[in-house]
Amino acid sequence: NQEEEEEEMEKRDPENQEEEEEEMEKRDPEYQEEEEKEEKRETEDVQTEKTVEEKREDTPASDSEVSDVEDLEARTVQARFTLVDRRGRRINGEREGLLLFNGGTVCDDGFSTNSANAICRTMGYRSATRFRHGLVYGTFQSRKRIGLDDVICSSHHWASCRSTTRHNCVHSEDILLTCHGTGFKLLNRAGHVVTGQREGLLTYQHGTVCDDYFNWNSAHAICRVMGYSSAARYRHGLRYGTQQSHRAITMDDVRCRASYWNYCSYRSAHNCVHSEDIFLTCRPGTSHAHGFRLVDWRGATAARGCEGLLLWNGGTVCDDYFNMNAAHAICRTLGFRSATRYRNGLAYGAMQTRKTIRMDNVRCTSRTWSRCHYSTTHNCNHGEDILLTCHA
Secondary structure, three states, X not given: OXXXXXXXXXXXXXXXXXXXXXXXXXXXXXXXXXXXXXXXXXXXXXXXXXXXXXXXXXXXXXXXXXXXXXXXXXXXXXOOEEEEOOOOOEOOOOOOEEEEEOOEEEEOOOOOHHHHHHHXXXXXXXXXXXXXXXXXXXXXXXXXOEEEEEEEEXXXXXXXEEEEOOOOOOHHHEEEEEEEOOOEEEEOOOOOEOOOOOOEEEEEOOXXXXXXXXXXXXXXXXXXXXXXXXXXXXXXXXXXXXXXXXXXXXXXXXXXXXXXXXXXXXXXXXOOOHHHEEEEEEEOOOOOOOOEEEEOOOOOEOOOOOOEEEEEOOXXXXXXXXXXXXXXXXXXXXXXXXXXXXXXXXXXXXXXHOOOEEEEXXXXXXXXXXXXXXXXXXXXXXXXXXXXXXXX
16 A cells, blocks of 8 residues: 555656646646645745845854754745856856856855855855856856845855845956755665666755655756756655665755756755655756747847747747746746736847747646646747746
8 A cells, every 4th residue: 555655646747748737637626726726835935035035134143054964944045046157058067157146246255165155055065166256258247237245154054144235346256156066865775876867865965855845846956956957757755764764854845936956945954754755866968948038129138127029949939828827937937036927919020020939839737837838839920929028
């Protein structure tokens, strides 16, 4: 009976099971009610995130700052840091990248090894390898606003840091950062690290990870910080006997708004047992981009908070079945909190009409992109192209 229950809990990647999900949705009379509950929880999470961010700078360092395992009971990590390469693609691995905070660069005033370690840890890495400053990425870098300055940290935990969004810097002072070690590992029954697309017990700093709030965003984000392209499946259970049960549970309440770790929060305190431990299978390869962009009438990236023509892999997106769930999901993959509005139309003249229509029939059952289906064939014209505004 236990094996049957565990098999029922096993989840397969929804992106590869479109037909099965549609059949399940039709059969389950409680499906709509569950989706409404999920959206309500997401709304509550957003409100909680706003409160946490407002309080972060005034939060004192916790008593566990000196321990090896970060105690997040008093606070939740919500600092939106990203490492990107010269083309703006997220760095997922131990390579140097331009450090961004909410899309803007970070100035080196007050920046120290403590600052570097604290920021790497918020992105799921174990520590920083090195940091330096400079204008290295040309116009891609110099066009960005400077989003953070005076990052002063008294320890390598983000709770001990203070900073300001006002600055007196130039882009030659922008921080470039290299991080080391994810803290996450996938282990087999013998306690050895698994390789390839094989299932393993998910551990964080040698302890297990509880399944509370764990979802596909969480699975993809964790696989990506370990250097994989994405998650293939996840499930929970007590499968490795004492190899598993002797470990501490070091992570709980993993909530991810998008499929990258800098959009995730977690706690080290827990209310779990080892039968709730996560087992994860990751897909090898380089983390792939989501393919979406918002552009203005010239074809340049639209200014934050402004309406733009929605592109996917360089082509436009048709409005068939497009709704606010789809708008929210796409804005969130682009790093925004939510969508403000969308409309259709031929608004950008020849720049728009020269493009191929790449995506159609975008159906989203929630505000998470992993719950969306779409088609790459279409029956549209450019008057049906989506123009989207995201909440900055």
